[in-house]
Amino acid sequence: MNTREHSTGSPPVDRTTGVPAATPSGEADRGALATALRGLAAGRIVLGAAAILAPHAMARASGVRPSPELGYMTRVFGARAIALGLGYLTAPGPERSRWQRLALLVDTLDTAHGAARLARGDLPRPTALGYTALTGAYMAIGATRLARDLS
Template sequence: MKRAMELAAGGRVAWGALALAAPGLNVKLAGMGGRDAPELRYLIRVFGSRAVALGLGYLLSDPAARRRWRRLCLMVDACDTAAGLAHLARGDVPRGPMAGLVTITGAYAALDALALRAET
């Protein structure tokens, strides 16, 4: 489980760094449109900085602090997944790309929950 969490944290850093450096490419890889809108590029960079902070926070922490980081990651991933599911239910976003993103955030949330459960 430890290795899986470290790989997930590394994935957060990589995706977040891409979002910061190339928000338009990040949106394109996610399969979403509107990547030229400045407000969307800003929001993607906000997401990117959050992802980098969560990933590095976890990776650079000692074992005792990692439990807090796992809880924070679970909260963020669960909120992201719930928001994505709400958009899917409303049908106000492209279904295919959103389903892919919800699958990613849902997998992160599940991994976070399993890691926390394994500690008890």
């Protein structure tokens, strides 16, 4: 049974809860999860810009010794982060879920890699823990969105 009502000029609303239902793009028009995803996208852009503009400062702040190689890879990370953030924020509604799922894939891989680094102990523990917690939080929010999309 369909519990959504559609009216011209307003988002569909679930009749049982009164909460805006998912739009055809899978993105809720309002709600904490949609706000969190937009915030994560904006955070990606800010972090990416910092990585491009000041890679050695980011390394030092993370407790890692800067090097030319690390500076290059940090800038690569920055470009990826900016692309994911801008892609999500500027995508038309029907395409936004694709960008969110791509970001979830990246966050899952980054979190798994961070967990492996923690287990190996080959990075300063605070650095590995901090980045793994950051990407893990992004992953958890993205996985929550995917679970809602699939339910």
